[in-house]
Every structure is written in structure tokens, then in C-alpha cells.
Amino acid sequence: MNTEPNAAVRGGIDPGAMVLGVLFVTMWSSAFTTARIIVLEVAPLTALMVRFAISGVLCVGIARLIGQSLDLSRRQWLACIVFGVCQNAIYLGANFISMQWIEASLAAIIASTMPFQVAVLNLLFFGVRLNPVGIGGLLVGFLGVLIIVTGRISMGLELLGVVLCLVASIGFCLATLAVRQATSGGNLMMIVGIQLLVGCAVLVPLALVFETAQMPDVSFRLVAAFSYQTLVPGIVATWLWFYLINRIGPTRASSFHFLNPFLGVVVAAAVLGEPVGFADFVGVAIITAGILAVQMAKETQHERTLSSRQT
Numbered sequence: 001m002n003t004e005p006n007a008a009v010r011g012g013i014d015p016g017a018m019v020l021g022v023l024f025v026t027m028w029s030s031a032f033t034t035a036r037i038i039v040l041e042v043a044p045l046t047a048l049m050v051r052f053a054i055s056g057v058l059c060v061g062i063a064r065l066i067g068q069s070l071d072l073s074r075r076q077w078l079a080c081i082v083f084g085v086c087q088n089a090i091y092l093g094a095n096f097i098s099m100q101w102i103e104a105s106l107a108a109i110i111a112s113t114m115p116f117q118v119a120v121l122n123l124l125f126f127g128v129r130l131n132p133v134g135i136g137g138l139l140v141g142f143l144g145v146l147i148i149v150t151g152r153i154s155m156g157l158e159l160l161g162v163v164l165c166l167v168a169s170i171g172f173c174l175a176t177l178a179v180r181q182a183t184s185g186g187n188l189m190m191i192v193g194i195q196l197l198v199g200c201a202v203l204v205p206l207a208l209v210f211e212t213a214q215m216p217d218v219s220f221r222l223v224a225a226f227s228y229q230t231l232v233p234g235i236v237a238t239w240l241w242f243y244l245i246n247r248i249g250p251t252r253a254s255s256f257h258f259l260n261p262f263l264g265v266v267v268a269a270a271v272l273g274e275p276v277g278f279a280d281f282v283g284v285a286i287i288t289a290g291i292l293a294v295q296m297a298k299e300t301q302h303e304r305t306l307s308s309r310q311t
Contacts, residue, residue, distance in 0.1 A: 106165075
């Protein structure tokens with residue numbers, strides 16, 4: 001196993017990772033808007049179940065075409081199951097259900113608190129901590145989120161929707177910490193496909209029990225939203241997320257989620273007509289500074305220590 005310190009341990013900005021991180025979070029933020037379109041027409045768990053099935057089969061097919069196999073280690077299979085359950089069934093399932101009652105922009109804002117949760121869990125489970133620059137970056141990023149939140153959240157929110165979004169973010173944190181173990185042996189596209197199929201398998205009985213299947217009013221808007229969800233967030237963004245965590249570590253990769261409020265609001269405004277205010281632009285400037293600080297931060301644990309814990 002590689003014993004060289006990765007970028008997260010060495011510290012310093014990785015320009016390639018910065019570009020990929022912004023690209024990833026742009027795709028991820030847009031998923032909230034397309035999810036909102038879908039759940040207003042289709043039962044949320046049923047929609048996700050079908051999306052996971054299509055995305056998973058496509059990923060496995062692509063993986064086979066490029067020479068990847070199902071010959072995964074026991075640790076990789078376990079991580080695929082954990083990730084499939086936590087990200088796909090819990091995170092996306094809870095988010096899709098919540099957006100029956102709350103705006104896409106608010107769901108994106110709540111999701112942006114994930115970097116703090118990942119940093120805390122990374123410390124508790126793996127003993128990995130950021131230096132003061134990184135901690136300061138997390139706090140600055142959260143300040144930017146708060147500025148955006150004060151301009152977005154109004155009275156009369158549906159409490160259940162907010163609670164579901166919080167549960168979703170915790171599930172995503174647990175999934176994020178499982179990614180590095182899943183990708184440590186290669187076969188990245190195959191792993192992406194397997195964890196999508198795991199999510200589908202978990203949602204099948206839930207959808208059958210709690211939802212009533214009925215034919216939606218098929219429109220171009222719905223088909224476009226579902227196709228986008230399946231191909232962009234479902235395959236491309238998920239692959240990028242796995243790659244980023246493996247390249248720069250979960251805490252630094254998750255810092256890009258601080259951009260979720262701004263990008264989520266912008267996409268929702270463009271597609272759904274939700275408003276954008278001056279506070280959104282101030283907040284994103286502060287968030288960007290926080291992300292840069294986290295990317296420059298140095299983690300105090302060597303990759304060798306992580307490897308010894310994983311074996």
C-alpha cells in the first residue's frame with residue numbers, strides 16, 4: 001500500500017483538484033433543482049430507485065468496457081455497501097422526500113454544513129485533524145453559509161423537511177469516510193456502479209411499502225430533469241466525488257460543499273425562478289476564502305497511519 005503522504009497531508013493547493021472540485025459541486029448543486037422538479041411529479045423513492053438502477057447498470061457496463069472487474073477486496077465490498085446505503089438510500093432518499101415540502105435552495109444550504117461534520121468524524125474515527133489554517137477556513141466557510149442562510153430562510157418552514165435534510169447530511173458524511181477504503185484498490189467506475197445498485201436494492205422494498213406507483217404526467221421538463229439526474233449527478237459527479245476524496249482526502253474534498261448554497265440558489269433561480277439576493281454574493285466570496293484556506297491546510301496524520309488502521 002502507498003505510504004507516501006497524500007496532498008491533504010502535505011498541504012498546499014492542488015490546482016487540478018480545485019478545478020475538479022468546483023466542477024463537481026456545480027453538478028452536485030444543480031441536482032437539488034432537478035430533484036425538486038422530479039418529486040413534484042413522481043414518488044421520490046420510486047424515482048430514485050429507477051435512477052439508481054439505470055445509473056448503476058450504465059456504470060458497470062462502462063467499467064467492463066474499460067477493463068475493470070468485479071474482483072474487489074472484502075474491504076471494498078464492505079465500503080460499497082456502506083456508501084450505497086448511506087449516500088444513496090439515506091442521503092439522497094431523505095433529500096428527495098424532503099423536497100416535497102421545502103425549496104431546492106434550502107436543501108442545498110443545509111447540505112453545505114457537511115464539511116464540519118466530516119471534519120469532526122474524520123477526527124473521531126481516524127484521528128485526522130487540520131491545522132489552525134484549516135480550522136479557520138472551516139469557520140470562515142460556515143460564516144459565509146450563515147450570511148446566505150439569513151437572506152434565504154423565512155418563517156413557516158416545514159420542520160419535517162428540514163429534519164430530513166439534516167439526517168441526509170449525516171448519512172452523506174458517513175458515506176464520505178467510506179469512499180477512500182472503497183477506492184484504495186482501483187476499479188473506480190465499477191465501485192461507483194455497485195454502490196448505486198446497492199442503493200437501488202435498499203429502496204425497492206421501501207418504495208413498494210410506502211409509495212403508490214402511478215403513471216406521472218410525462219413532460220419534456222420531467223424527462224430532461226430525470227435524464228440529467230441519472231447521467232450527471234448520478235454518474236459523472238459521483239465518479240468525480242470518489243476521485244477527489246481519494247486525491248485530497250475527505251475533509252478537503254468536502255469543503256467544496258460550502259459552495260452548495262450559492263450554486264444551489266443560482267441554479268434554482270435560473271430554472272425554478274427562486275430569488276437571488278445581494279447576501280448570496282457576499283456569502284459566496286467569504287465561502288471561497290474558506291475553501292482556499294482548507295485546501296492550503298495541512299493535516300497532522302500521515303497516510304501510513306491511516307493505512308495501518310485500515311489493515
